[in-house]
Amino acid sequence: MGVLWLDEVDKDDVPLVGGKGANLGELLRVGIPVPEGFVVDANTFKQFIESTGLKNKIMEILNSIDVNNVNELEEASKKIRKMIEETPMPKEIEEEIKKAYRQLCEEVGEEVYVAVRSSATAEDLPSVAEDEFVLVKINGFVRLMSVKDVYEEFHKGSKVEIPAMKDGKVVWAEVKDVYKHNGYGKMLKIKTKSGREIVVSPNHSIILLDEKKLEPYVVPYAKDVVGKRVPVTAKIETNPILSELNLAEMFECYERDGRVTFKDDKRRKGLPKILKLDEDTMFFFGLFxxxxxVDLKGRCVVVTSKHKELVESVMTFAKKLGLKASVDKRGNVRIYSIDLVEFMTRMFIERFDGVGKGKTCKTKRIPDFVFNVSESLIGNFLAGLFDGDGYVGDEISLTTTSKLMCVGTVKLL
Structure with a gap:
């Protein structure tokens, strides 16, 4: 619990005292006259709703509504406001505020009238657009997901970690809180010459590179980065935890003789229950x-290449899985397995837009398990990807119409 005086706070205290309170503190620091006052901080409010049992009641209301229904939101807001207004303030909080008011009167020399204003902690916080994709750890598993999904995971109770700077190194740091709010003012799109981009609020801090010292440093406002160099994370430890996929644990499927099918059909050969993530398998995933x-009518997975070595690599992968494959004169390699079609669709395609070559290219994505294998296996995956659609020379380039795949590839590199 705490009451903070305006001369005790600054711009770094927005999460604690809100934007209005923090800005008044900043004005005092530069000598601009500001009426004396104090802030009842956010921790005090948190103590209030937790100690009175309001938090659980509020969450019950929020969990029972459709957030896209305006009428439900308004009704929930009325209920929550009524609950807060009718709940007595804990004695220790009441006494702390009264004590601060008495001190204020003593400093002025008489009993004073005060204005009570709200100071929101979320609207002035540095923010990232909800549809931005970021690399995070969810309960120890590295995933590439939108900021919106990160918010939902955090409030499910998941442990969320993000890459952060510490002592000049990039490390995984646990997220303590995530706020969701409407955007206030314009958002800024920061785009580098190499094509990397992110949308953030103007007051979001950015890590830049000191060109003389070749050391990272932080600027507090995103608007100040134009023309500056932005360092790119060369490597971050992912603690590789995967060397195989257990399909029976990942999907609802039918198991028979060490193999699984997505439909209870004895005529299907299925896939190995344990799919080893070796060099050939990861290379095939990248090449795919x-x-x-995927060809639903033909019940097969198709990879097209005119290079003999790539064709042979696909045939090797099919043989390892015990599946039938063929290749035609145009370089179309077909692996005949409706279960492989199902697996590749679920893992590598965001949504299904049709059938035939090219119909799903805009929706391809790099699945999360790729971020959790060893560095050498990630190399095999990227080798397959770049052998198919990339170029490696003085620069590295990859041609794709899928934003998800592009973002994922950048993170892997």
Whole structure:
């Protein structure tokens, strides 16, 4: 619990005292006259709703409504406001505020009238657009997901970690809180010459590179980065935890003789229950993202290539899985397995837009398990991807119409 005086706070205290309170503190620091006053901080409000049992009641209301229904939101807001207004303030909080008011009167020399204003802690916080994709750890598993999904995971109770700077190194740091709010004012899109981009609020801090010292430093406002160099994370430890996929644990499927099918059909050969993530398998996954598609009518996965070595690599992968494959004169390699079609669709395609080559290219994505294998296996995956649609020379380039795949590839690199 705390009451903070305006001369005790500054711009770094927005999460604690809100934007209005923090800005008044900043004005005092530069000598601009500001009436004396104090802030009842956010921790005090948190103590209030937790100690009185309001938090659980509020969450019950919020969990029972459709957030896209305006009428439900308004009704929930009225209920929550009524609950807060009717709940007696804990004695220790009441006494703390009264004590601060008495001190204020003593400093002025008489009993004073005061204005009570709200100071929101979320509207002035540095923010990232909800549809931005970020690399995070959810309960120890590295995932590429939108900021909106990160928010939902955090409030499910998941442990969320993000890359952060510490002592000049990038490390995983646990997220303590995530706020969701409407945007206030314009958002800024920061785009580098290499094509990397992110949308953030103007007051979001950005890590830049000191060109003389070759050391990272932080600027507090995103608007100040134009023309500056932005360092890119070269490597961050992911603690590789995967060397195989247990399909029986990942999906609802039918198991028979060490193999699984997505439908209870004895005529299907299915896939190995345990799919080893070895060099050939990871290379095939990368190549599929570059030059592959699924053919529902033909009940097969198709990879197209005119290079003999790539064709042979697909045939090797099919043989390892015990599946039948063929290749035609145009370089179309077909692996005949409706269960492989189902697996590749679920893992590598965000949504299904049709059938035939090219129909799903805009929706391909790099699945999360790729971020959790060893560095050498990630290399095999990227080798397949770039052998199909990339170029490696003085610069590295990859051609794709899928934003998800592009973002994922950048993170892997």
């Amino acid at each position: 993202l570059a030059d592959g598609t």
